[in-house]
Amino acid sequence: MLVLIIVSVAVHFAALSLGLLIFGPEGSRTEAFTDAVVSFAGLNISGQSLVVVGVSLALITLLHLFFERTLKGKALRATAVNRTGARLVGIGSHQAGQLSFALSAGIGALAGVLIGPLNTMQYDTGFVVALKGFVAAIIGGLASYPLAALGAVLVGLLESYSSFWHSAYKEVIVFTLILPVLAWRSMRSPHTDEE
Amino acid sequence: MDINSTFVQKALSLPRPRIAAAIALVVVLALPLTPVPGFWITLGNYIGLYALVALGLVLLTGIGGLTSFGQAAFVGLGAYATAYMTTTQHASPWVGLLVGLCVSGGAAALIGAVTVRLSGHFLPLATIAWALSLYYLFSNLEFLGKFDGISGIPPLKIGNIELISPRAIYGVIWVVVAVCIVLTLNLLNSRPGRAIRALAKGYTMPEAMGIHTANYKLLIFVIAALMASLSGWLYAHLQRSVSATPFGLNMGIEYLFMAVVGGIGYVWGAVIGAAVLTIVKSQLQHILPSLLGSDGNYEMLVFGVLLTLLLHRARSGLWPWIATQWARVRPPEPTVTAPSVAPVGYATLQQVDLPPRGSSLLEVRKVVKRFGGLVAVNGVEFKVNAGEIVGLIGPNGAGKSTMFNLVSGVLPASDGEVHFKGQRIDQLGARQIVSLGMGRTFQHVHLIATLSVLENVAIGAHIRGSAGPVAAALGMDRSEEQRLLYLAAQQARRVGLGEHLNILAGSLALGQQRLLEIARALCTAPALLLLDEPAAGLRLQEKNALAALLRQLREEGMSVLIVEHDMDFVMGLTDRLVVMEFGKKIVEGTPGEIQSNETVLAAYLGGVE
Numbered sequence: 021m022l023v024l025i026i027v028s029v030a031v032h033f034a035a036l037s038l039g040l041l042i043f044g045p046e047g048s049r050t051e052a053f054t055d056a057v058v059s060f061a062g063l064n065i066s067g068q069s070l071v072v073v074g075v076s077l078a079l080i081t082l083l084h085l086f087f088e089r090t091l092k093g094k095a096l097r098a099t100a101v102n103r104t105g106a107r108l109v110g111i112g113s114h115q116a117g118q119l120s121f122a123l124s125a126g127i128g129a130l131a132g133v134l135i136g137p138l139n140t141m142q143y144d145t146g147f148v149v150a151l152k153g154f155v156a157a158i159i160g161g162l163a164s165y166p167l168a169a170l171g172a173v174l175v176g177l178l179e180s181y182s183s184f185w186h187s188a189y190k191e192v193i194v195f196t197l198i199l200p201v202l203a204w205r206s207m208r209s210p211h212t213d214e215e
Numbered sequence: 216m217d218i219n220s221t222f223v224q225k226a227l228s229l230p231r232p233r234i235a236a237a238i239a240l241v242v243v244l245a246l247p248l249t250p251v252p253g254f255w256i257t258l259g260n261y262i263g264l265y266a267l268v269a270l271g272l273v274l275l276t277g278i279g280g281l282t283s284f285g286q287a288a289f290v291g292l293g294a295y296a297t298a299y300m301t302t303t304q305h306a307s308p309w310v311g312l313l314v315g316l317c318v319s320g321g322a323a324a325l326i327g328a329v330t331v332r333l334s335g336h337f338l339p340l341a342t343i344a345w346a347l348s349l350y351y352l353f354s355n356l357e358f359l360g361k362f363d364g365i366s367g368i369p370p371l372k373i374g375n376i377e378l379i380s381p382r383a384i385y386g387v388i389w390v391v392v393a394v395c396i397v398l399t400l401n402l403l404n405s406r407p408g409r410a411i412r413a414l415a416k417g418y419t420m421p422e423a424m425g426i427h428t429a430n431y432k433l434l435i436f437v438i439a440a441l442m443a444s445l446s447g448w449l450y451a452h453l454q455r456s457v458s459a460t461p462f463g464l465n466m467g468i469e470y471l472f473m474a475v476v477g478g479i480g481y482v483w484g485a486v487i488g489a490a491v492l493t494i495v496k497s498q499l500q501h502i503l504p505s506l507l508g509s510d511g512n513y514e515m516l517v518f519g520v521l522l523t524l525l526l527h528r529a530r531s532g533l534w535p536w537i538a539t540q541w542a543r544v545r546p547p548e549p550t551v552t553a554p555s556v557a558p559v560g561y562a563t564l565q566q567v568d569l570p571p572r573g574s575s576l577l578e579v580r581k582v583v584k585r586f587g588g589l590v591a592v593n594g595v596e597f598k599v600n601a602g603e604i605v606g607l608i609g610p611n612g613a614g615k616s617t618m619f620n621l622v623s624g625v626l627p628a629s630d631g632e633v634h635f636k637g638q639r640i641d642q643l644g645a646r647q648i649v650s651l652g653m654g655r656t657f658q659h660v661h662l663i664a665t666l667s668v669l670e671n672v673a674i675g676a677h678i679r680g681s682a683g684p685v686a687a688a689l690g691m692d693r694s695e696e697q698r699l700l701y702l703a704a705q706q707a708r709r710v711g712l713g714e715h716l717n718i719l720a721g722s723l724a725l726g727q728q729r730l731l732e733i734a735r736a737l738c739t740a741p742a743l744l745l746l747d748e749p750a751a752g753l754r755l756q757e758k759n760a761l762a763a764l765l766r767q768l769r770e771e772g773m774s775v776l777i778v779e780h781d782m783d784f785v786m787g788l789t790d791r792l793v794v795m796e797f798g799k800k801i802v803e804g805t806p807g808e809i810q811s812n813e814t815v816l817a818a819y820l821g822g823v824e
Contacts, residue, residue: 189355
């Protein structure tokens, strides 16, 4: 398992430098999908934010339907639970892995497209964003989409509030406060030895 | 377990490389005295610094199983501590070292207390979290110079000589690396070392052998942090200025790379990995611009691709691959061997006080275990007296293994009481119970496949010894170690594995592995032995030998509670049988009574309506 993490980090480094080669070191911002601004309860919400929220909700629904209702989705879940058992009933574990990687990479790319108008993107901005997304996923227990979404909102709120109160220590606060959440999550999931 | 790994394991820990290692050390230390260009000496300095951190990672991640991306933060703690002490406080660098070690050790104890209790993916993520946290802390604290860092750090002084040039400090760095390697090798080849190796096996087995997993995890976490801090101290006095950049997550990832490339489970892998990675990176910076043109930054790309390819071909790292090749030339000899005669003091170790025959040893009183809505064990009640063999039988799914886990402290009971030697034990942990005198084996064998039979059995001797990590690292535990190894060898001979002491546990047949587990349980000096399907996978003669052994144990006053499916084995061996079905005890009696009992026959074979 450790080797897989290391290999993925190695691929990350390779992909990062490919990004540097292709896109250059300067950052850029794209145009928003819509310039509309919606007024709601005294807040001005940009159309882009609405698109982001809307796409996220749509993705959560689609993913839930995929993994709950379709055969391919269930096959993926089966591979995650017991790889040998899944192979015994004819589910290709290699293909399952490829599919999940492709899906998550595609969703990541979509996220990048959506963030583009909101933040200046450089070739390496994705790493920190993905790290915070990983944190949010862990808060969701790596098992539940709504919880992961809630976790992301939590991380975002934490970050915004700490950048308001102590902007220099924003990252310190965010990453330190993750620890008790992790501890709580770890205690929630039963500690089973790997057979 | 393939034959290659057999070679590898034996190759990696033999006495002969001690000479090779000494020669290598002399060559390495003599390097700055030769007219090698300063570039390589500086490179050698950095390889030494990185090797120190990677060594901690080998102990923490490779052997202990705790993946840490955050070692660079501890390097930073050590570096900044000495930087602050020597510049602002005008203290000597040695004071800076002390302060750095204390700060890192303290921080590791605090952070470790939270981190090591995490399981699965949470652990690496937590290390990333506090690594980033510490990095941003370094970059933002006023007294640490924020992003500018601290400069003007005085060099190390030995006597009156100031170690300013890279050649001067090279010797210090590599002597420190050598000392740390020796200490680590000593630690791993000892009682605490076996405990650390057992950590990677999970929670159940080490705790059942009396190993305090949480403490040992914290121990390796702190040791890794201290080594990283040492590296940071050396770095600060080599570089003479520190800033936060080398202590961030990127470097933390690189340290892990070095350890994995070199071979994360092997001490020498740390040095090899550090050397290979550093040299490759520096050469890439030279070669690539002339090969691919200097208008692009290709180093990371080629680096990432090379790394992926390497891990594809040599999954366990470079050092095991090297050792395998070397083993073809020179087959290895075993390293950990037991003394052939009883060492001094063995008699006191061997003495085991067993309770008087016939007295009540284990009392299970209406024990209930619920898993959510499922009642696995439902009000079971039975007794085991000293000096008798009781069999626990029943169809599959009756709750026999759950019963074992309840009695031995692996699971807490939902209701009811378990008494052992007159003491209530149902809310105690496995560690406390094994020290009271209850040893056990497992339904699925829990062995460390990469250690020899002798070392695996010696894990059971953990509670019979007391050598701590410091004594082990300094090599002061040899006499106790000899006694423990002799004890392990004796128990292994007792179960019939005397010819296989130095074979890798992973290459034994399953039946022999079960015998190994029994030998390991016997090392704990039990009054009650819990055996979970010991005869599974044994041939007839082996079963007879096992039965003879159990009868012998009964003669000596030990009690055995045995779960078995082999009826011939059980009927001829046990004094009493307890039959379970669907979590309840249905009958209890002598083998003769059970064999003719209607309820039992119905449970196993089905009744006639």
